[in-house]
Amino acid sequence: MDETTLNESVVRRADVEDAETIGQLLHDFNREFDEPTPHPSALADRIRMLLRSGESMVLLGGEGPDGLAVLRFRPAIWSAGLDGPAMYFYERDLGSGT
Numbered sequence: 001m002d003e004t005t006l007n008e009s010v011v012r013r014a015d016v017e018d019a020e021t022i023g024q025l026l027h028d029f030n031r032e033f034d035e036p037t038p039h040p041s042a043l044a045d046r047i048r049m050l051l052r053s054g055e056s057m058v059l060l061g062g063e064g065p066d067g068l069a070v071l072r073f074r075p076a077i078w079s080a081g082l083d084g085p086a087m088y089f090y091e092r093d094l095g096s097g098t
Contacts, residue, residue, distance in 0.1 A: 009061055010061065010062065010063070011059055011060070012059070013057060013058070013059060014051070014057075014058035014059065014060045015051065016051050016052060018058070018060060018065075019044040019045075019047045019051070020041070020044045021060070021065060022043070022044065022047045022058050022060070022068060023040040023041060023043035023045075024040045024043075024044075025065070025067070025068050025090055025092075026040075026043045026047075026068075026088070026090070027039070027043055028090070029090040050072075054073070055072060055073055055074075056070060056072050057073070057084065059071075061091070062091075062092075064092065066091060067089075067090055068088070068089070068090055069086050069088070070087045070088040070089075071084040071085065071087065072084070072085065
């Protein structure tokens with residue numbers, strides 16, 4: 001990915017309507033590393049619940065979208081707020097484009 005392509009990439013916050021896409025991306029991630037994974041629709045159902053509850057946030061990147069970051073929120077140790085560590089990062093291998 002050259003600098004121009006990187007600068008034109010779009011990252012947006014996912015909503016419940018993106019659950020099927022998120023489920024597929026999470027499924028693809030596990031399959032890429034030969035890890036067991038539920039069916040994408042089962043992951044989508046779980047993501048819908050987590051997004052509606054506010055316990056998680058998903059950021060989607062690229063036109064496909066082609067990648068994601070999943071953040072899970074929990075009570076912080078050092079303050080009265082929430083921590084939101086990134087639990088998963090994944091970007092599809094789209095090849096070199098040549």
